[in-house]
Amino acid sequence: MLIDKLWELQELQLDYRRKERLLEESNLSSLLSHKIDETEQQLAGLREQLETFRADEVRIGEKLDDLSAKVHEAGAKLGKEEMSEDKVQKLEEKMKKLTLEKEKVEDAQGRNFHDRQDVEDQTRASELLAEKLRKELESIPQLNATSRAAVKKSLPTLRKEIENRKAKLPLKAKLIFESLSEKFSGAPVARVASSTCDYCHVRLPQKTLFSLRNVEGRSGDAEELIRCEICGKILYAGIKDRE
Numbered sequence: 001m002l003i004d005k006l007w008e009l010q011e012l013q014l015d016y017r018r019k020e021r022l023l024e025e026s027n028l029s030s031l032l033s034h035k036i037d038e039t040e041q042q043l044a045g046l047r048e049q050l051e052t053f054r055a056d057e058v059r060i061g062e063k064l065d066d067l068s069a070k071v072h073e074a075g076a077k078l079g080k081e082e083m084s085e086d087k088v089q090k091l092e093e094k095m096k097k098l099t100l101e102k103e104k105v106e107d108a109q110g111r112n113f114h115d116r117q118d119v120e121d122q123t124r125a126s127e128l129l130a131e132k133l134r135k136e137l138e139s140i141p142q143l144n145a146t147s148r149a150a151v152k153k154s155l156p157t158l159r160k161e162i163e164n165r166k167a168k169l170p171l172k173a174k175l176i177f178e179s180l181s182e183k184f185s186g187a188p189v190a191r192v193a194s195s196t197c198d199y200c201h202v203r204l205p206q207k208t209l210f211s212l213r214n215v216e217g218r219s220g221d222a223e224e225l226i227r228c229e230i231c232g233k234i235l236y237a238g239i240k241d242r243e
């Protein structure tokens with residue numbers, strides 16, 4: 001019967017779509033893996049930079065302590081000891097030099113702190129990105145290379161089979177099937193279960209149920225197709241439901 005052919009055709013069509021989607025997801029998943037690797041590499045670089053910043057910070061801190069001690073020492077000397085004018089002048093010059101050097105080192109400390117914060121922000125952003133990508137990857141079904149190749153190989157045959165079957169349909173039925181396929185993502189036929197359209201879940205009128213059951217002596221063309229009055233899908237009652 002025509003409706004059985006349409007039902008089978010729909011199964012093939014949905015199988016084709018499912019496989020196509022699987023391949024798309026598989027492409028996406030290798031893309032994501034690649035992006036995760038890239039982000040991890042970036043992170044490793046950033047963490048290395050942070051290490052350097054921390055080492056620099058320690059070094060700068062030590063230098064500052066040292067300079068502060070020297071300035072303090074010179075200051076103490078200047079206040080206490082009796083010394084010649086010449087010596088006082090020299091000591092004051094030394095202090096001036098030390099203070100200038102200290103300022104420079106303090107500047108370097110500030111820069112180091114600022115740059116380090118930048119790198120810390122970048123690190124956090126990269127960590128978040130890597131986590132997000134990993135979650136995204138986890139949500140995608142994984143397909144190994146072998147099954148991927150098998151799915152890819154099966155598609156043209158499946159496509160051909162679908163086209164062949166469509167070509168054998170009465171023209172009007174084919175047109176209805178195709179336009180409804182477009183409208184309903186490849187599923188133009190709805191099963192009838194417990195007197196209800198399985199797609200829109202609306203109870204079918206007696207007249208429709210009667211037509212579904214009385215399939216004897218059908219001509220095999222589009223006229224015999226029964227559609228749901230609500231959603232418009234072609235209705236399919238399994239063989240058992242027709243008896």
Ligand SMILES: [Zn+2]
Binds near residue numbers: 199
């Ligand atoms: Zn319906």
